[in-house]
Amino acid sequence: MMPGQICVALPHDPFEAASSLATCVLGDPPYARRGGIVREPDLAYGTVTVALEHLANLASGFFGTAEELLMQRTLVNYCAFQMTPAMREAFRERVRTGVGAIRPSGRAPWMIATYPGNLVCPLCELAAWNEYGTRAMLWPHRAPLVRACWRDGAQLVPTLPGPAPCYPADRVREATAAQRQFALDTVMVCQLGANCEQAALEFEAQIAAAGVRRSSGTYATAQFSHSFREFCMAQVDDPALHRFFCRPRFGRDVLQWVRSAGVAFIPPFLLVLLLGWLRLAARSPATGLLPPPQYPHCGRTLARRVTGWAGRYSRARRPADGRRRYDQSDIERLLQAHCTVAQIAVLCRISESTVSRYVSTHGLKSLAAAARIEQARTDVRRAWTRACHRYPNRSRNAIRKLEPRAYQWLVTHDKAWLRQQCQAFEHRSGWRRGLLPTPGSAATIAAQVRRAHRTIVSGHRKARCTRAALCRALGVTPYLFDRWRSASPLIAAAIRKALE
Numbered sequence: 001m002m003p004g005q006i007c008v009a010l011p012h013d014p015f016e017a018a019s020s021l022a023t024c025v026l027g028d029p030p031y032a033r034r035g036g037i038v039r040e041p042d043l044a045y046g047t048v049t050v051a052l053e054h055l056a057n058l059a060s061g062f063f064g065t066a067e068e069l070l071m072q073r074t075l076v077n078y079c080a081f082q083m084t085p086a087m088r089e090a091f092r093e094r095v096r097t098g099v100g101a102i103r104p105s106g107r108a109p110w111m112i113a114t115y116p117g118n119l120v121c122p123l124c125e126l127a128a129w130n131e132y133g134t135r136a137m138l139w140p141h142r143a144p145l146v147r148a149c150w151r152d153g154a155q156l157v158p159t160l161p162g163p164a165p166c167y168p169a170d171r172v173r174e175a176t177a178a179q180r181q182f183a184l185d186t187v188m189v190c191q192l193g194a195n196c197e198q199a200a201l202e203f204e205a206q207i208a209a210a211g212v213r214r215s216s217g218t219y220a221t222a223q224f225s226h227s228f229r230e231f232c233m234a235q236v237d238d239p240a241l242h243r244f245f246c247r248p249r250f251g252r253d254v255l256q257w258v259r260s261a262g263v264a265f266i267p268p269f270l271l272v273l274l275l276g277w278l279r280l281a282a283r284s285p286a287t288g289l290l291p292p293p294q295y296p297h298c299g300r301t302l303a304r305r306v307t308g309w310a311g312r313y314s315r316a317r318r319p320a321d322g323r324r325r326y327d328q329s330d331i332e333r334l335l336q337a338h339c340t341v342a343q344i345a346v347l348c349r350i351s352e353s354t355v356s357r358y359v360s361t362h363g364l365k366s367l368a369a370a371a372r373i374e375q376a377r378t379d380v381r382r383a384w385t386r387a388c389h390r391y392p393n394r395s396r397n398a399i400r401k402l403e404p405r406a407y408q409w410l411v412t413h414d415k416a417w418l419r420q421q422c423q424a425f426e427h428r429s430g431w432r433r434g435l436l437p438t439p440g441s442a443a444t445i446a447a448q449v450r451r452a453h454r455t456i457v458s459g460h461r462k463a464r465c466t467r468a469a470l471c472r473a474l475g476v477t478p479y480l481f482d483r484w485r486s487a488s489p490l491i492a493a494a495i496r497k498a499l500e
């Protein structure tokens with residue numbers, strides 16, 4: 001404050017936001033530079049624009065200390081739920097003193113509905129004007145997804161500019177009971193946010209009381225997810241959020257936060273919804289005690305071990321220079337260079353559906369299909385030949401087990417090449433053909449010899465590994481044994497090692 005200036009602190013609505021007080025005392029705040037963009041300073045959904053210590057000092061403690069301002073006039077505690085413990089402290093420090101680096105949270109699409117147009121309650125605005133003579137912005141109205149005033153149940157409306165609030169009578173509409181309850185719960189969650197750890201413990205106890213925790217200590221995650229998802233879908237009508245609610249791990253994440261004792265983070269509006277769900281669960285017996293699942297391992301997936309080329313999950317190379325700029329006119333050229341639709345979307349900075357539409361309207365579908373095949377071809381062929389070189393004595397079926405996806409792809413798209421590859425294996429003829437019928441036979445027999453050697457050596461009788469012992473273990477005559485030895489160097493090496 002400049003010396004000589006007199007700061008007049010007047011009474012204000014007890015729920016007026018700190019940013020609104022700051023505007024009354026200091027005027028509109030100067031623009032701040034954030035992320036390279038000049039914009040209005042705002043933290044905690046626009047409830048903080050000036051460091052709270054500065055504001056408290058200016059009013060000489062009339063509005064309370066910085067800590068009191070933080071607790072009673074901002075949404076800082078509400079925001080605390082979406083941060084890790086370290087971030088929480090940094091954020092509170094920044095709000096109090098105005099220094100310290102924090103990363104401002106981005107705004108999800110559904111937040112745009114409440115931000116940046118300032119939503120106000122027309123009744124509260126009129127009351128503040130009549131009682132205190134100022135226009136007031138109240139912090140409970142600033143929280144995301146709040147559509148009603150928690151105090152008098154009126155629907156929130158976009159604020160009107162001007163020195164005095166004059167809202168037409170038809171703008172004042174009564175909100176639904178659910179909207180009002182949501183607003184009340186939001187205020188409650190903000191109060192709980194003063195101590196996130198304690199809040200998590202309380203939620204845990206309530207969740208257990210609602211029957212989600214069984215007597216064995218496990219959580220009925222699937223049932224809770226289903227019930228809570230239904231509740232959220234009915235409460236919130238935003239399509240963007242419906243996709244969020246439909247995520248497979250939605251209910252599990254909520255329960256994980258509850259069990260983490262406040263160490264994890266969670267979008268605070270989910271806690272607002274959870275409060276509503278708990279109220280419903282306490283009332284209706286339908287969501288009461290939940291039975292244990294019928295199949296205890298239901299929903300658990302076994303990790304499958306698939307080797308070789310990853311198929312559609314492989315990281316595709318980009319055949320075009322990603323540093324250049326492309327637009328829609330380049331799509332055909334990129335297709336000819338064997339770029340896939342997803343890669344073109346990234347290169348041209350447009351959505352995949354736009355590329356697909358362009359491809360179908362310009363008759364480029366066959367080109368796109370060819371590009372998809374051509375892009376994979378090099379990788380698949382390389383994977384197949386690499387496997388062949390690595391295991392030179394294995395049959396095509398053995399290689400197929402190592403490279404299941406590549407084999408499937410080659411059979412579908414590149415059969416002629418695959419047939420040539422098979423010819424690269426030496427077809428045995430003469431007496432060897434009877435002994436070793438497939439290219440993989442030698443490897444199989446060598447493996448059997450090694451196994452027999454291990455069995456003989458590791459037996460408790462400490463037998464010596466001789467040719468006769470090997471023949472007995474393998475169940476073959478010495479004549480066949482010697483034929484094997486001379487038929488393939490691979491078998492010969494295995495036998496030599498076994499007899500050492």
Ligand SMILES: [Zn+2]
Pocket residue numbers: 121122123124125149150151152153154
């Ligand atoms: Zn109101």
